[in-house]
Amino acid sequence: MSSTASAHITQLPHIGTPNYVTLRTQEVSMKAIPNDLSEKSESVALWVVVLSAVAGALILMLLVYLLYKVCAEEVTLLRMFQ
Numbered sequence: 001m002s003s004t005a006s007a008h009i010t011q012l013p014h015i016g017t018p019n020y021v022t023l024r025t026q027e028v029s030m031k032a033i034p035n036d037l038s039e040k041s042e043s044v045a046l047w048v049v050v051l052s053a054v055a056g057a058l059i060l061m062l063l064v065y066l067l068y069k070v071c072a073e074e075v076t077l078l079r080m081f082q
Helices: 046-080
Strands: 002-009 022-029
Touching: none
Parallel strands: none
Antiparallel strands: 002 022
16 A cells, blocks of 8 residues: 655745745555454344344334324414414
8 A cells, every 4th residue: 555645835934935846755655464364253143133123113112102292282282272
C-alpha cells in the first residue's frame, strides 16, 4: 500500500509570492502482513438473536400502544371542544 502527496507552493503567508516555484512530492509505502489466517471468527448464538428480536418487537409494540393512547386522548379532547 502506498500514498503519494504533492505540493505546489505558489503563495507564502506574510511573504507573498516566492522567487521561484517549488514542487515537492513525497511517497509513503507500507507492507501489511496478517498475523494468523487460521483463526475462525466467532458467530453469535441463536438464542441471542431470538432474544434480541423478541425484545425489539416488545419495545415496538409498547411504543405503538403508548402513541395510540396519547393520540386517542388528544382526539377525544378535540371532539369534546368542537
